[in-house]
Amino acid sequence: CNCCCPGVCVLYFARSAELTGLKEEQLVAVPTELSSRDLWGLLLQRHPRLSLLQDHVVLAIRQQFVAIGDQLVSLGDGDEVAVVPPLSGG
Amino acid sequence: MSEDVSCLKAQLEEKEREIAALKNKLSLLEKSQTLVLDLHDKVTPLTPLRAKHALSNEDIMRYSRQLLLPDLGVRGQLNLSKTSVLIVGCGGLGCPLAQYLAAAGIGRLGLLDYDEVELSNLHRQVLHGEENQGQAKALSAANAVRRLNSTVECVPYHLQLSPENALQLIQQYDIVADCSDNVPTRYLVSDACVLSGKPLVSASALRMDGQLTVYNYRGGPCYRCLYPAPPPPETVTNCSDGGVLGVVPGIMGCFQALEVIKIASGQGSSFGQQLLMFDAQDARFRSIKLRPRQAGCAVCGEEPSVTQLVDYEAFCGSAATDKCQRLHLLSRDQRITAQDYKSILDDAGPHLLLDVRPLVEVDICHLPFSLNIPLSSLEERKSEHLQLLRERVGQLKRQMAGGGRPPVYVICKQGNDSQKAVQLLEKMSGSELDHVTVKDISGGLMAWARTVDPTFPQY
Numbered sequence: 001c002n003c004c005c006p007g008v009c010v011l012y013f014a015r016s017a018e019l020t021g022l023k024e025e026q027l028v029a030v031p032t033e034l035s036s037r038d039l040w041g042l043l044l045q046r047h048p049r050l051s052l053l054q055d056h057v058v059l060a061i062r063q064q065f066v067a068i069g070d071q072l073v074s075l076g077d078g079d080e081v082a083v084v085p086p087l088s089g090g
Numbered sequence: 091m092s093e094d095v096s097c098l099k100a101q102l103e104e105k106e107r108e109i110a111a112l113k114n115k116l117s118l119l120e121k122s123q124t125l126v127l128d129l130h131d132k133v134t135p136l137t138p139l140r141a142k143h144a145l146s147n148e149d150i151m152r153y154s155r156q157l158l159l160p161d162l163g164v165r166g167q168l169n170l171s172k173t174s175v176l177i178v179g180c181g182g183l184g185c186p187l188a189q190y191l192a193a194a195g196i197g198r199l200g201l202l203d204y205d206e207v208e209l210s211n212l213h214r215q216v217l218h219g220e221e222n223q224g225q226a227k228a229l230s231a232a233n234a235v236r237r238l239n240s241t242v243e244c245v246p247y248h249l250q251l252s253p254e255n256a257l258q259l260i261q262q263y264d265i266v267a268d269c270s271d272n273v274p275t276r277y278l279v280s281d282a283c284v285l286s287g288k289p290l291v292s293a294s295a296l297r298m299d300g301q302l303t304v305y306n307y308r309g310g311p312c313y314r315c316l317y318p319a320p321p322p323p324e325t326v327t328n329c330s331d332g333g334v335l336g337v338v339p340g341i342m343g344c345f346q347a348l349e350v351i352k353i354a355s356g357q358g359s360s361f362g363q364q365l366l367m368f369d370a371q372d373a374r375f376r377s378i379k380l381r382p383r384q385a386g387c388a389v390c391g392e393e394p395s396v397t398q399l400v401d402y403e404a405f406c407g408s409a410a411t412d413k414c415q416r417l418h419l420l421s422r423d424q425r426i427t428a429q430d431y432k433s434i435l436d437d438a439g440p441h442l443l444l445d446v447r448p449l450v451e452v453d454i455c456h457l458p459f460s461l462n463i464p465l466s467s468l469e470e471r472k473s474e475h476l477q478l479l480r481e482r483v484g485q486l487k488r489q490m491a492g493g494g495r496p497p498v499y500v501i502c503k504q505g506n507d508s509q510k511a512v513q514l515l516e517k518m519s520g521s522e523l524d525h526v527t528v529k530d531i532s533g534g535l536m537a538w539a540r541t542v543d544p545t546f547p548q549y
Contacts, residue, residue: 056321089296
């Protein structure tokens with residue numbers, strides 16, 4: 001992430017960048033521990049149009065795949081979250 | 091007497107030259123005929139690829155610059171020469187992939203594509219030329235590859251990969267590369283690779299983004315592990331709608347070539363459990379570590395529910411093509427043809443022509459009297475656009491002496507978005523907007539170009 005401010009940096013790729021109108025954003029005051037489902041919910045709250053990608057998106061924290069579910073994830077300042085919808089063109 | 095002799099000798103020499111020329115012509119013709127590739131329209135068994143035990147002097151010279159790499163060396167080169175690779179799709183990804191694999195000395199290339207070369211392919215499908223328009227892409231690609239390296243065996247397949255032929259085809263190859271352009275084919279190729287135990291080097295590209303993963307490789311996930319359910323078809327953008335910068339699939343296809351070469355030569359791939367993302371806008375690569383093969387996966391899991399190939403078009407709810415699919419959202423009386431609209435113009439009937447394409451497409455071409463409000467602005471109820479629409483409808487109403495509902499005709503590129511806009515405007519009519527009569531122009535501007543104005547550009 002290019003930003004150096006406190007908080008969690010969210011990167012949006014491909015369709016998610018179109019739906020949010022953002023390539024990256026800084027989230028402050030994110031709980032340090034939450035379920036991956038709640039993290040996705042948080043992003044949906046900020047960008048309701050992301051719901052189009054529901055169940056068809058890869059979520060990654062610190063460049064590691066995270067399944068959207070009950071699994072707890074920890075987040076700290078400078079951590080990177082990536083939203084990656086699949087591409088099918090060629 | 092001596093004059094007669096020399097004359098006859100001269101004639102004889104002339105005839106001999108003619109015979110030599112004819113023989114030469116014949117041998118060239120025979121050679122070029124054996125060079126004509128056999129285009130396969132169905133899957134047939136191939137003879138096993140014969141393993142080379144040593145490199146010829148010509149091989150050594152041709153591959154010398156890569157033989158110098160300790161990572162490849164003679165052993166790697168020999169491994170390449172006994173590997174067969176099936177390339178599914180000879181488009182923006184498949185062209186550079188085939189080119190580099192052939193150049194590097196892969197043993198056999200299966201080149202599959204059901205489509206023909208079109209002018210709008212050439213900006214990214216770099217093996218095809220202007221003279222190949224209308225030709226089967228598989229054949230055009232095979233001929234181009236053969237010019238590059240005639241020692242590579244090419245098998246062009248002019249057919250659609252299907253649940254009926256995929257296993258028989260894929261079983262005959264060592265490595266499969268997914269260079270396709272649609273979701274059903276991606277699931278089909280992945281399932282077929284799992285069922286036949288082949289590594290799948292998969293890439294995709296759209297607009298300014300690219301992705302790459304090697305599936306079903308050394309305990310890594312398959313496509314279904316990552317995407318258990320297909321996306322709703324209306325959320326999928328294809329290259330013919332969304333556009334793509336040619337060099338983006340070019341870069342991703344080259345990446346595929348790199349990973350295929352690493353697997354084939356014995357070095358192994360770095361992307362078995364990685365998803366590589368390329369953002370061409372910021373020239374940024376990102377790599378995500380994926381989970382291994384999922385025990386609960388429907389096809390590669392412990393108790394698979396998919397044990398044979400299924401109907402992938404039904405599974406995904408879309409056709410296995412990236413061509414525009416026609417929507418049928420409106421009834422017949424809600425639509426007019428491009429010719430009908432031409433008559434309305436000729437009769438100078440007062441109306442509003444609303445073009446709902448995005449601005450970037452309106453810049454390519456538009457009808458001069460149209461009002462442009464993109465469908466997305468209508469959907470989001472953008473206030474400045476709604477205001478503009480209200481004003482134009484108001485003007486039209488004042489123009490119409492006899493009263494009645496002002497007619498609005500909606501147009502887009504091919505007649506899908508225009509139908510969505512008609513449904514939206516009908517909801518808005520009488521509430522957010524004055525009462526209007528809305529119809530769409532069936533087939534859009536492309537139908538206008540085909541049936542009314544042949545000088546209008548098509549894209």
